Amino acid sequence: MSGDAERRFTRGLVEVRAAGTSRTIGGYAAKYNALSRNLGGFVERIDPGFFAKSEGDGWPEVLARYNHDDNRLLGTTEAQTLRLVTDGTGLDYSVDVPASREDVYELVQRGDVRRSSFAFYTFADDWGMSEQGFPVRTLLSGSLVDVAPVNTPAYLDTSTGLRSLAEKAGAELDEVRHAADENALRRFLEKPPATVIDLAPSGGQGDPHPLVALRQRRAELLQRRTP
Template identity: 75%
Template sequence: MNGESERRFTRGLVEVRAAGESVRTIGGYAAKFNTLSRNLGGFVERIDPGFFAKSEGDGWPEAMARYNHDDNMLLGTTGAGTLRLATDGTGLDYSVDVPAARGDVYELVQRGDVQRSSFAFYTFEDDWAMTEQGFPVRTLLSGQLVDVAPVNTPAYLDTSSGLRSLAERAGAELAEVRSAAEAGHLEKFVEQPKNPVVVDVHMDASVVGREVQRTLMALKTSPRGQGDTHPRLAIRQRRAALMQRRTF
């Protein structure tokens, strides 16, 4: 198991689910399966539907809900039944009964000031492959849930754990892998799969942009490209092909 906890944010919204004098509930999807993340710094990531299987099978031991992952902003726990977790075909769904002392968090969600969710986890197993477009993708296969969190700072945090996993897998130095990530050349550490990962409209815009740049460079360097008077058409066709892919 990776000794460092990681955090990821989802594009799903956190919402008010129940309101009353005694119970005020918020919730949403803390994680979504088989959806590519945005560029994490040289690679993208997706969550396998079985990632939470062990945690779920064990009854979500010691899982918590905390505002912005703050230790001092506890919202609920599975042990007390104030936090309820479940997985479905979309991802990891949570509902938490917000305590009276955290009424401000409930109000922020109700007003729409806080709209995103996040989860913290330990990784037991992951896998690395390449997309059809030659971009490294990390798949989270199994792990342990630490907490779920409504957040107002939806930005990916340090991804050193992911890069450390790739370095160990490739038998390379972490510093070398980090340098490659900064240069956008992690593909040399990833074994080329027989069946590359196929992505569609969920692909991060920066990945699509990178493919467009590759197409443009190919047009400039190929004999045909040097005399091609319609490079924009080729780029539009390449972009359309990328965006028409079906998801996994």
């Protein structure tokens, strides 16, 4: 598991789901298989099985926090004031906003806060290329930390993803970071060209390639053994 938590946002809207005393808001914190925007030389997609471990464990200690702020707690899975559901689209959340956070409920109700985000640790990922030849990181499994309605969604830090690519490619992290700045990460994902063995005579000296010489020697031996 990566030592650093990562944050991503979804283009799905956060919305009011119940009024009155419950003041429930919610939306999709993550959507599966949707390519992200350019994260700095690569894009990401979330595999449908990414949250399976957290879901199977009962979503332990997952929080809902406004703008991922510890001082703006909205609900928790332990208190069942935060409820999480996965479906064919992604990870959906509903949180009952406390009276002390009435401003958050009102901002969502008015449409001032429209996006959601989630924080996570990555257990496993994979790298490949899109049909357009752009590097793609696929998040395969991980642990959910929190979900959050946010003012300005942003990809805050992609260093963990670049570290993952560096490890898979056997490269230095600084080298991968420099390539990301140059939009040149694809060189770490492209297979090296196959080695071609030149069977033609070398250097114009008239000496055959060793493999050719070996075949010729075998042919001569066979001819000698033939009565």
